[in-house]
Ligand code: HEC
């Protein structure tokens with residue numbers, strides 16, 4: 001402890017460290033905490049009210065004030081009654097909604113809402129009519145699936161998806177200037193939600209078309225496909241491991257900082 005108390009530190013250092021720790025912890029929390037758990041039943045109606053308010057500002061101009069849709073006039077949007085929380089989570093988290101310009105295919109773009117706001121929007125739209133819920137992590141994780149499952153996922157992918165997304169999942173053009181995007185680097189949750197809700201030109205694959213297990217098999221197949229090292233050249237498919245490493249880094253740093261603050265506090269008392 002000597003090295004800690006021997007040196008006089010500027011009093012602002014402690015405050016700064018505390019602030020930094022709070023920011024990091026807050027950031028980690030907002031990233032790690034699963035949005036679908038936000039709603040303890042008491043918070044639910046408040047969340048829906050929040051979502052309704054956000055919806056009125058950001059979405060109602062195209063989808064109608066009550067999500068009833070707007071199918072005539074220059075600004076249009078389909079009704080959202082019954083599309084479910086999963087569709088909202090997919091559309092908003094991948095930045096497709098709010099759509100910037102009416103007319104063309106809504107592209108993936110940086111998302112403008114926080115996780116909490118997306119959860120609120122999703123809860124509001126879900127309250128309009130029953131629809132698919134946001135999937136839980138165990139529904140879209142490929143963990144625990146065997147090689148056989150993955151091979152089956154490959155078969156299912158080639159049968160159901162490759163016509164549009166290409167057999168390597170790297171995307172492809174569709175008629176009328178539309179395109180099916182690449183699936184490299186798409187989060188598992190969004191893979192699941194896209195299958196469940198069928199965005200735009202894509203058909204939906206409800207559970208009777210692809211069972212939850214089959215969806216997981218496809219996801220596991222894509223994970224494996226895109227983690228395989230390229231045969232030379234730049235590796236573009238390694239987003240998974242990179243982001244996982246990033247997690248470990250952020251969480252690890254958070255713990256270190258808490259520890260630092262704790263030591264500082266102890267050091268100060270020892271003085
Ligand atoms: C500029 C108009 C516009 C705005 C603003 C807009 N949308 Fe949309 N939205 C559309 C159109 C058009 C589609 C249909 C896209 C298609 O299928 O080609 C759509 C589709 C959707 C879908 C998919 C529906 C389905 O059947 O799966 C959801 C969910 C959605 N919007 C949610 C939202 C939310 C939430 C907001 C606000 C954050 C929002 N939208 C803002 C125009 C808009």
Ligand code: HEC
Nearest residue numbers: 094106108160161164179180181190191194199200201202
């Ligand atoms: C008829 C063509 C078609 C088929 C078949 C199809 N998709 Fe799609 N898919 C699309 C189009 C078009 C989009 C883009 C929709 C949009 O931008 O909203 C898309 C989007 C996606 C996305 C979102 C990607 C992103 O960047 O956010 C995922 C994930 C996806 N598809 C997975 C699948 C899987 C898995 C299957 C097979 C079970 C499949 N698709 C079958 C046409 C198709």
